[in-house]
Amino acid sequence: MTGSDLIRYARVHRGVAVLSATAAVALLSAFFGGTHIALPSIGSGGVTTGVPFRHELPLLSAVFLTAALDGSMSAHDEIGGSAMHRFRLHYCVGLTLTACALSFTTEALAVSTEAGIVFIRSLLIWLGLALLSVRLLGHQLGWTIPLASAFFLIWYPLNWWDWTSNSATDLFSWAVAVLALSLGAAATAATPWRRRAFLRR
DSSP states (O other), X not given: OOHHHHHHHHHHTTHHHHHHHHHHHHHHHHHHTTOEEEEEOTTSTTOEEEEEHHHHHHHHHHHHHHGGGOSTTHHHHHTOOHHHHHHHHHHHHHHHHHHHHHHHHHHHHHTOHHHHHHHHHHHHXXXXXXXXXXXXXXXXXXXXXXXXXXXXXXXXOSSTTOTTTSOTTXXXXXHHHHHHHHHHHHHHHOOXXXXXXXXXX
């Protein structure tokens, strides 16, 4: 496919809207990410706990990225041939890398390089969970599984599983990122016709 084909594909698949939304999230994090979200602490009457706003913002970017899979051509894409699926994969990877670059740049300039890396890692983890949610629950509910995981991180922060606050070099958090993205990619690739073809074997 040519460059003009890619532009038309991006227009139908909300490319500009997705990049604009992720850029807005990145700017929001850069300017207001240090603000703490005040939440009542579990088991402590009247005591509140605070979670930095930027810890949860990558979830929004991840869910916005899944919007590229929806749209007027989504059903056609699902039944497309291998060439169409390769093009769709390249488009989604390119969109994700662009969003990651925008997010990392703004976060690194506003806070630090490490904060930018942690932001991207969180985005990738939630993207994998959002893709899984899209496959299991539908395009309109791509936020469900990521939000469920976010509640767990908000109520029990600063523990070894909290990928939003662990250091940029934390191996466990990166392993979670690889696992989540692998599950999300596998779920996206498991189109109905592929599942039927697999079951017929």
